Amino acid sequence: MTTMTTLTHSPVSDHDIHGSAARDVADAASTADLERLLGEALRFAPAYEEAMSNHLPMALHAAWELGASPQRLQALVEHEAVKLDAAPAAATVLPAAMAEPQGWLAWRGQQAAYPLLLGYFQRALAGAPADEVLRAHLPALLPGLHSFAFHGLIRCAHADESHRAGASTAELAAALATWAAWFELLPPGQAVDAAERLPLPAWGEQLRLQTAGWRCELGMISWRMQAASQTALYAGLAERLAPAPTLAQRRDELISFALDAYLHSRNFTLLHLITGLRALRVLQGLLGDDLDQRSAQALLARAAVSGWMAGRVQWQAAPTLPDPDRLAWPSLHAAALAQHDEHAIKLVHACWQEDGLRPDPRWRQAAALVLG
Structure with a gap:
């Protein structure tokens, strides 16, 4: 694991959640730098190698919020460019x-x-x-x-x-x-009576136990998610989670569940569930006041089941975790920006933001693990 300086933990506040604290350093890139490099990144297609997602624009923003310098952001563009495909031009005449x-x-x-x-x-x-x-x-x-x-x-x-x-x-x-x-749907699971629905801890336990032996050898996460959605295991679990009062509350509960699962498995696919749930928080205020809260939660539960199964999670009952008292966000940011792993950059960024909203030492532990 990257050596990290021991600093007193100070989670970001709500005011700082979009990066002002991390970018308050002398060489941090400006908004103009971010705009210029996002513009450079637009020359690349959304996907490469058949079904791999282009992470560059996401990683640029995450690294920028973590305090990256203009040179560091440029290096990220150059590193990713060698594997990405050229973007098709936007249509100028529309149907x-x-x-x-x-x-x-x-x-x-x-x-x-x-x-x-x-x-x-x-x-x-x-x-x-x-x-x-x-x-x-x-x-x-x-x-x-x-x-x-x-x-x-x-x-x-x-x-x-x-x-x-x-x-x-x-x-x-x-x-x-x-x-x-790239839009696609997941099928609903088996209909479940209200009395048979489970609170999230019990549902999560059933998800872990029932799917422990299921595997799919398809190469891409999205392919494995679709394969999982066709199974009886998925059908039996997808609708069993009892609804929370609101989508926002369910998101908070699920991201805490995903965090705990990552600490117990270090599973790569669970990183996507964490960063996806962070993204949902960012956008959920734009979903409209007439959003059907229960239907939206059902969509989220289906995504969680298929994503979990696609990850082929191997649970460790007593994982060895970093000492959170020896971890601090400035050093975690520096370690994230010292590498080119776009998943690590995005995950550290997501953990930092979530810790700023609901401080929990597990967020720093997860960031340290992904940097290891």
Whole structure:
């Protein structure tokens, strides 16, 4: 593990949750640097090697919030560029049907339609404030919150945060188009009577025990999630979680569950559940006051079951964990920015933000583990 200086723990406050504390250093990149490098990153396609997600724009924003210098962000672009594919150009002439209310839905879920969807979202964001565009489109994207192994949701949240920090809407258009083009659904599970639904601790225990022997050898997380959703195990668990009062409360509970599971397994796929649930927090205020809270929670439970199964989680009853008293966010940030692992950068960023909202030493332990 990377050697870390022992510092007194001081979690970020709500005021600092979007990076002002971390970027209060002499060589931290400016918003203009972030905008320039996000613009460079737009020359790359959303996917490469058939089904791998392009993490560069997400990692750029996360690293920027962690206090990266302009040179560090540029190095991240250069490191990722060698493996990424060129982006197709946005369509400049759109089908007439896209001008109709909800007309864009005819292209949702079609990866080949990414240029059309990119052109559509560029036009939408040029004609209305970003919040208005997000409120109009997020409810139709939420049923696919797990799409592209959660990367549509995650990229959209990072893009929204980048725009709120002062960047243009160019990356937000690409993020929305990515989520829309890679959109897919998970099937509902078996119907469950209210009396048979379980509180989250008991449901999580059943999820861990019942799926312990299930494996899928497909290479991509998103492929394994779809394979899991076709099983009787998924069907029996997907609807068994008793609803919480609100989606926000259920998100908080699930991310704590995912954090504990990561500490007990160090499972790579669970990182996507943590960063995906962070992203949901960022965007959930834009989902609208008329959001059906129970339906949204059902979507989240299905995504959690399929993601867990796709991860092939191997539970350690008594994991060896770093001493949280020897970990501090400044040193964890520095360790994250000293490497090119985009997953580690994003996970440290997510842990830091969540710790700022609900301080818990486990967030620093998870960050240290991923950096190991």
